[in-house]
Amino acid sequence: MLTPFIPCSAKLPIIAMFSGYFFADKSGLVSSSLYFLAIAIILISAKLIKKLFMKNSQTAFISELPEYKFPSIKYVARDVIDKVKEFIKRAGTIILFCSVIIWFLLSFSWKLEYGVEIENSILASIGNAISWIFYPILGTFSWEAAVSAIQGLVAKEQVISSMSIIAGLSEGIEEGSRIFKSAAFSFFTPASAYAYMIFNLFSAPCFGAIGAMRREFGSTKKMLKAIIFQTTLAWFLASIVFNVGTFIEKL
Numbered sequence: 001m002l003t004p005f006i007p008c009s010a011k012l013p014i015i016a017m018f019s020g021y022f023f024a025d026k027s028g029l030v031s032s033s034l035y036f037l038a039i040a041i042i043l044i045s046a047k048l049i050k051k052l053f054m055k056n057s058q059t060a061f062i063s064e065l066p067e068y069k070f071p072s073i074k075y076v077a078r079d080v081i082d083k084v085k086e087f088i089k090r091a092g093t094i095i096l097f098c099s100v101i102i103w104f105l106l107s108f109s110w111k112l113e114y115g116v117e118i119e120n121s122i123l124a125s126i127g128n129a130i131s132w133i134f135y136p137i138l139g140t141f142s143w144e145a146a147v148s149a150i151q152g153l154v155a156k157e158q159v160i161s162s163m164s165i166i167a168g169l170s171e172g173i174e175e176g177s178r179i180f181k182s183a184a185f186s187f188f189t190p191a192s193a194y195a196y197m198i199f200n201l202f203s204a205p206c207f208g209a210i211g212a213m214r215r216e217f218g219s220t221k222k223m224l225k226a227i228i229f230q231t232t233l234a235w236f237l238a239s240i241v242f243n244v245g246t247f248i249e250k251l
Helices: 012-022 024-053 073-107 122-138 143-153 158-166 173-180 190-202 207-217 220-250
Strands: none
Touching: 012 024, 012 158, 012 173, 012 190, 024 190, 024 220, 073 122, 073 143, 073 158, 122 143, 122 190, 122 220, 143 158, 143 190, 190 220, 207 220
16 A cells, blocks of 8 residues: 555656656755655554554565675666666557647547547546646646646656646656746746656556555455555645645745
């Protein structure tokens, strides 16, 4: 239930782009703060869950720690190559496929009229229906940010890809400044940017991780409870951070 709170490499593009643009001189400190926040939330959540819901539960789980040795260069190189191949595979399949879907939904209306204004597109209508959920996090009704966050269910990297497509720009962290200067995402402030990062960090993970949760729990009901817990906690944390951050910005 708490493992998805650990920042994975898929969430790094979100952290890098937002912190690099809004906290340029302190981007490293801001990025690190999210990792330390994740550790704190995991420890606090584990303590609360154990006290409230697992008072009398017992476990026979035993984990034997292996003998730790300095890794060989050969193993490290092979591991890096495997990770790169895995990312390229995902970028060439899931992320590319979802990017095409996003482009289609942005280019067509419900009447399948091509080349409509972005505000009249299928994606805009879907986003407007859920944008109210993100108002306490962003301080505005942004369908663009809403649908980008939902895309994180497919793959967390897809959040940045979706923002790039919506902003009408090429994908890439280097284009972050141009994304936030576009009309779609110019509303972001340091407070809402940090809150948005927190929501994407703690909300329900991608479908692949959700599938792994289902196998580990051995129950769809427990999996759904975990997803609700994760997303609700992410929403509350992001809302608190946004409101406190906005208050500080106004001082």
